[in-house]
Amino acid sequence: MIVSADLAAFIDAIGPDELGRLIGWARPRYALLPVTSDDAAVSEGATVLRPASPVTVEVASVWPTQDGRGLRARLREKNEAFRAVVRAAGFEWNEREFCWTRTLNVLEGPAQHRVAELGADLLRAGFIVSVSSATIADLIVTGRWIPATKRWILPLKSGDVLLRWEKGGDEVWEATKHLRGAHWDTALQGTVISAARYADVRDFAERFAFAATPEADALLLAAAEAERRQLLVLDVPEPLQPKRKPRAKKPREVSVPDDLLAD
Structure with a gap:
């Protein structure tokens, strides 16, 4: 050409x-x-x-x-x-x-x-x-390739954890609305929840196939250990009432005869 x-x-x-x-x-x-x-x-x-x-x-x-x-x-x-x-x-x-x-x-x-x-x-x-x-x-x-994990529990510096999942996970999004204490963070593009709610996070992760990074897992384990160390009190008694001291009687006025008074 x-x-x-x-x-x-x-x-x-x-x-x-x-x-x-x-x-x-x-x-x-x-x-x-x-x-x-x-x-x-x-x-x-x-x-x-x-x-x-x-x-x-x-x-x-x-x-x-x-x-x-x-x-x-x-x-x-x-x-x-x-x-x-x-x-x-x-x-x-x-x-x-x-x-x-x-x-x-x-x-x-x-x-x-x-x-x-x-x-x-x-x-x-x-x-x-x-x-x-x-x-x-x-x-x-x-078939030995490992599928990519698209749903993660990530650690935050605040001590909370972040739930992040793939785009289009509408079922997950709806479920996060029922997690107590959780809220959506637009900047982080995920749902933030306190590690103290580790039991709820674990249940949620199992239900929706989330994986935790080692750092996030450590936060959840630490929260569980902190709860385990807390003392369990089944009944809180009322405080003992202090005994009231009897009120001192006002002394009576006594008159002394003049002849008994010292000069």
Whole structure:
């Protein structure tokens, strides 16, 4: 294909990202994307898993970032089913990287397990999946990946604990309204409750599958121990009334005869 000088100058001027946006979702857009270090890692050690009846011949790639703090996913076609799966997994579209991205926190477990989790979801949805290592592929095939915990009991500096759960947990939200002494904190994006109500917190956690961090668990244990050390008083007696002293009698006035008075 011969490209005119004017067209070549135009392409150089706007850059590959803007050209990709002009072209739309067509396959040529991907050819303009630079190969990143993460992409290179995927292509070198990738393992491809295929479902019995793929919904498309395109391969969905899923990989962790090199620092282990994020996930990336990409399918080289516009597919609403793929979009629904990755959005449900907490991914957002990143125009700059031209892929779906998700940032991990320390509570979500190892990045490899999160890749395996999404890979398994995509396989169930009928997509051919490329994961970044044979280890991750083995986690998917054997089912040994650990699901992410999305509901947490977190410690607060005040000595209270914070209940935080995933978006859309309407059932949990309604149940927290019946927790005695609990209140919603917009800044913390969760429900705050005193650790002294440890029994209610434990029951709630068991009912709605919450996990506690070691620090939060220590707060609840300390509250339980403090209650155990309290003295149990079944009956509080009335205080003893002090005995009243008899009032002193006022002395009588006695007159002394004058002849008995000393001179």
